[in-house]
Amino acid sequence: MKVTSDVIVIGGGIIGCATGYYLTKKGLAVNLLEKNYLTAGSTGRCIGGIRQQFSTELSIKVAMESMKKFAAMKDELGRDVEFHRGGYLFLAHSEDKKESYTKLIEIQQAMGLDVSYIDVSEIEKIVPGIDTTDLLGGAYCPSDAQANPFLIVDAYARVIKERGNVYTYKEVTAVDCQKGKVNSVRTRDGDTFYAPVVVNAAGPYAREIGQMVNLDIPIYPERHEAMITEQMERFFDMMIVDYRPDGCYFNQKWGKGSIIGCYTPIPNVPGHDLGTSFEFGKEMGRRMGRIIPKLRNTKIIRQWSGSYEMTQDGNPILDSSDVDGFWVVGGMCGHGFMLGPEIGWIAATYISEGKPPYDIAEFKLHRDFSSIEVMK
Numbered sequence: 123m124k125v126t127s128d129v130i131v132i133g134g135g136i137i138g139c140a141t142g143y144y145l146t147k148k149g150l151a152v153n154l155l156e157k158n159y160l161t162a163g164s165t166g167r168c169i170g171g172i173r174q175q176f177s178t179e180l181s182i183k184v185a186m187e188s189m190k191k192f193a194a195m196k197d198e199l200g201r202d203v204e205f206h207r208g209g210y211l212f213l214a215h216s217e218d219k220k221e222s223y224t225k226l227i228e229i230q231q232a233m234g235l236d237v238s239y240i241d242v243s244e245i246e247k248i249v250p251g252i253d254t255t256d257l258l259g260g261a262y263c264p265s266d267a268q269a270n271p272f273l274i275v276d277a278y279a280r281v282i283k284e285r286g287n288v289y290t291y292k293e294v295t296a297v298d299c300q301k302g303k304v305n306s307v308r309t310r311d312g313d314t315f316y317a318p319v320v321v322n323a324a325g326p327y328a329r330e331i332g333q334m335v336n337l338d339i340p341i342y343p344e345r346h347e348a349m350i351t352e353q354m355e356r357f358f359d360m361m362i363v364d365y366r367p368d369g370c371y372f373n374q375k376w377g378k379g380s381i382i383g384c385y386t387p388i389p390n391v392p393g394h395d396l397g398t399s400f401e402f403g404k405e406m407g408r409r410m411g412r413i414i415p416k417l418r419n420t421k422i423i424r425q426w427s428g429s430y431e432m433t434q435d436g437n438p439i440l441d442s443s444d445v446d447g448f449w450v451v452g453g454m455c456g457h458g459f460m461l462g463p464e465i466g467w468i469a470a471t472y473i474s475e476g477k478p479p480y481d482i483a484e485f486k487l488h489r490d491f492s493s494i495e496v497m498k
């Protein structure tokens with residue numbers, strides 16, 4: 123089979139589908155190629171949190187714009203994507219954390235975000251039964267939210283099919299160039315897709331796709347485990363984030379009340395392996411129970427793992443490359459779901475109009491990766 127389109131997108135996660143969606147809305151025909159099923163990568167393994175509390179003006183802006191897009195999805199996509207504003211609460215258990223959050227809140231408030239530092243008595247009101255040992259307060263943004271990644275990816279994919287197509291179980295094995303310009307991609311089953319633009323949205327596999335055009339893309343996978351509990355009476359609404367080295371983050375799903383959560387392992391677990399560990403379930407139970415003691419005996423019913431697609435500075439890469447027509451949209455560092463709609467829109471605008479809608483120099487492929495996003 124030989125197929126042509128305006129753009130080829132590699133990867134059927136939130137980033138590939140959002141980019142394809144906005145390119146389609148701009149009138150371009152997109153062929154999206156996914157080696158597995160849609161959401162099979164990190165997107166289907168995430169816990170659905172959407173926040174706007176970041177540390178740089180650009181990441182806060184991208185997150186706030188993304189939030190607007192999530193909020194508009196019901197009307198725009200004609201589908202309830204289970205968007206629910208329950209907030210995000212970052213707990214401060216040390217003076218250092220308190221100071222860091224209050225400084226960041228100044229930047230976030232200046233950008234118009236409804237975030238504030240709340241004291242322990244206010245936290246007790248919104249998280250009944252929280253253990254206040256060592257707790258000094260927290261950064262709370264009530265307009266932060268959660269939504270369902272499966273419903274959103276599916277809705278985006280339906281729109282892509284209006285002008286182009288979405289191919290699942292189509293693994294890209296080669297990207298071919300002519301005179302330094304991208305020309306086509308080949309798939310494992312022998313098909314060739316032609317387009318003058320190829321978007322690498324392969325998430326944790328962005329580096330491998332880059333190697334197909336001799337590009338070294340500094341995105342590397344790290345394994346994160348996650349779990350979901352039995353359902354229980356709903357008693358808190360927000361994502362609770364405990365950034366202590368042995369902390370965790372979790373929220374209660376707004377519908378039926380299961381708790382979904384994960385933690386960042388120390389040391390990190392690099393590589394593509396998506397195994398799970400007995401230790402995670404045990405530790406997650408202990409960590410959640412330390413924050414809310416009544417969760418100590420809650421039953422975990424499933425656990426799984428997925429990849430964070432990391433860059434060294436915690437910021438995404440959204441850029442064209444040294445190979446004409448080859449774009450990189452990835453390295454979302456564990457924030458790809460929440461940033462996805464805006465990142466997809468920026469990418470589509472940049473690709474179709476030749477310049478980004480606003481300055482995204484911090485997301486360049488070739489940049490100094492030494493400054494760190496502290497809310498990563």
Ligand SMILES: Cc1cc2nc3c(=O)[nH]c(=O)nc-3n(C[C@H](O)[C@H](O)[C@H](O)COP(=O)(O)OP(=O)(O)OC[C@H]3O[C@@H](n4cnc5c(N)ncnc54)[C@H](O)[C@@H]3O)c2cc1C
Binds near residue numbers: 171295346
């Ligand atoms: C446990 C966990 C919890 C998380 N929680 C959150 C959260 O609450 N909020 C949030 O914003 N983010 C969260 N994340 C991060 C988020 O899931 C990712 O940042 C986001 O899904 C990345 O999207 P993506 O489209 O770039 O990558 P992916 O979803 O991985 O999509 C890339 C796709 O490319 C495909 N692909 C790879 N190679 C090829 C090839 N050769 N040919 C064709 N297709 C290929 C893959 O199969 C995959 O489907 C979490 C991640 C994990 C693991």
